[in-house]
Amino acid sequence: MKKAELVFIPTPVISHLVSTVEVAKLLVDRDERLSITFLIMKLCSSSKIDSFIDSVRTASNRIRFIDLPQDEPGPNQPNKTFFSLSETQKPHVKEEVSKLVSQSESSPDTPTLAGFVLDMFCTSLIDVANEFGVPSYIFLTSGAAYLGLVFYIQALHGEQRVDPLEFKDSEAEVVMPCLANPFPARVLPSFLLNKEWLGSVLAQARRFRESKGIIVNTFEELESHAINSFSNGNTLPVYPVGPILNLSRDGHRDVESDEFKDIKQWLDDQPLSSVVYICFGSMGSFGVDQVKEIACGLEQSGHRFLWSLRQPPPKGKIEPPSDYTNPQGVLPEGFLDRTANTGKIIGWAPQTDILAHPSVGGFVSHCGWNSILESIWFGVPIAAWPLYAEQQLNAFQIIVELGLGVEIKMDYRKELKSDGNEINVISAGEIERGVRCLMELCDEKRERLKEMSGKGRKALENGGSSFTWLGRFIQDSVDHLP
Structure with missing residues (x-):
């Protein structure tokens, strides 16, 4: 039975890191062939992130963390921070993955590199995965409707030549495949109405399409309309594997405090x-x-x-x-x-x-x-x-x-x-x-929420929708290995 290694590269903020680690735990618990190496970029020193990672290091011997060197920060560029970080870290990522590949080639017991799982802001690292000849998957810490929104805006801009900036201060309603209801333009996220940000988001959507598939922290029953909108054969595989939550307080302050x-x-x-x-x-x-x-x-x-x-x-x-x-x-x-x-x-x-x-x-x-x-x-x-x-x-x-x-x-x-x-x-x-x-x-809404809560818990159980999608991801990412 061939062992496989996935390289995970999260965005180094706690809200992204926690759910990414939880996905990794699910994967190694599910398939004993799998090992996962996290490459941790440094945005700024964060004791919260450090203590969280320290608490996870002991949780599984098939999940390990490697800290990448922190480059000297350039001038503060708040609009480019996340997107530019992975670009500047490419040489460090390449160096660490080269070591993993060398170990694999020199020892038959070492897992084979099967692919990269990249945070939604780390799409530039698809280039590094391509250099090693392995597939890239995106882990989306937002919902499926967000994915549908950026794909829609990118198609609108690229194919229909519509500038999304025209929606700023507009009373228009937008009809998108990923939503059941018309979406008021005034509720569009600010980054789609800001020239500086828009270019980065359009580039992100284009890179999403270059990946082998997208893992999403959601579940079918919650976002059925959005998830069904991806099943027309025109988009890459989408794996809803959530709700991915950290309920064990790893790395949080001492519960005895x-x-x-x-x-x-x-x-x-x-x-x-x-x-x-x-x-x-x-x-x-x-x-x-x-x-x-x-x-x-x-x-x-x-x-x-x-x-x-x-x-x-x-x-x-x-x-x-x-x-x-x-x-x-x-x-x-x-x-x-x-x-x-x-x-x-x-x-x-x-x-x-x-x-x-x-x-x-x-x-x-x-x-x-x-x-x-x-x-x-x-x-x-x-x-x-x-x-x-x-x-x-x-x-x-x-x-x-x-x-x-x-x-x-x-x-x-x-x-x-x-x-x-x-x-x-x-x-x-x-x-x-x-x-x-x-x-x-009203009781009706509270009852509906209680019902959705139950569906979320069932989705993760053996045979549930997210359990099944996680199995499909393992099949697609690992089972092709020789």
């Missing part, structure tokens, strides 16, 4: 399904003006809340938000005293533990794809407040396509003034309305 115990204790003291949880992901934060409106909206709603409030990075810095040492300075005067019995402000949030807690009845979210999958898994409805990336599309899916959540502002775009505050500040009244709609959601 005082901080964690304090959050859990507070939730334990609240009535069933009474708490709205507010969190905007690992990169989400707001300026003082918007923070004050959120605080007033929460207070006016009268609902209990657990709010993960993070401090924006210093101006001009590309780094994740940090915890406030004292949030009192950014909150309305007296807010903490007035809400002492009904609310709790935290920094970092153990999200899966919070969503799993029976006292949590709703989630105000930025609609990152991981957060959407987690909310569905735990059956917690979402009030959508997307910020960036493809989150507007994700919000549209949750509200319009699936009918599993409510809207705070589906077409919100995070744009900053020179003082660091948001250009578009959502008022306390809008936030209050959204929170009330969320927490008073």
Whole structure:
């Protein structure tokens, strides 16, 4: 029985790395022929990423991690960071893969290189896979509808000569094969309406088409319309293998920490399904003006809340938000005293533990794809407040396509003034309305969400849709080896 090696290259941000590692675990658990080597690029030093990787190193002797050298950073180019990183790392990737191939050739017991699995932002490394004569697969950390959207925009631009920038500030509705409902142009992700970003995304879509197939963190039952839109024979294989979630808290803060115990204790003291949880992901934060409106909206709603409030990075810095040492300075005067019995402000949030807690009845979210999958898994409805990336599309899916959540502002775009505050500040009244709609959601929607949660869990079980698709990927990527 021939052993096979897959080289995984993730984008080095925690939201991408975690789900990529979870896919690797599924693969090695499923097929004993498989080994996986992760090549880890460095974007900036991150203790969160380092501790996560350290916790996984011991989990399987068939998954290993190799750190690539960190090149000297050039000038800050926020619009090109992810796309340019894999380009600059090509020589290092080539060097490490050459070592793997040499080992394989010199020892009959060493696995044969079977292919590359590349993060959606690492498409330039298809060139390196081609040099070694092996196929490349893409791992998409977004949903299938996102894949359909970029393919649609690329075809529109390339074949019909339509400039997507024309959709900016348009009231038009776009009909796309990947969505069952017309899609308002005002909900298009910002990067498709920005000249600097658009070129990178169109190039990304073209490179997607050069791969051998695309693994997607979704499941058939959740995005059946989008997945069926790829079965017309004109697109490459798409493997929906999700929901891929990290539920074991690998690399997160110690569950025995005082901080964690304090959050859990507070939730334990609240009535069933009474708490709205507010969190905007690992990169989400707001300026003082918007923070004050959120605080007033929460207070006016009268609902209990657990709010993960993070401090924006210093101006001009590309780094994740940090915890406030004292949030009192950014909150309305007296807010903490007035809400002492009904609310709790935290920094970092153990999200899966919070969503799993029976006292949590709703989630105000930025609609990152991981957060959407987690909310569905735990059956917690979402009030959508997307910020960036493809989150507007994700919000549209949750509200319009699936009918599993409510809207705070589906077409919100995070744009900053020179003082660091948001250009578009959502008022306390809008936030209050959204929170009330969320927490008073009808039984029919909650039942539908519970049903989808069950389908997601079944998809991963033996014989489920994602289980079957993962088997098909193994067949396509490994079984062809001599």
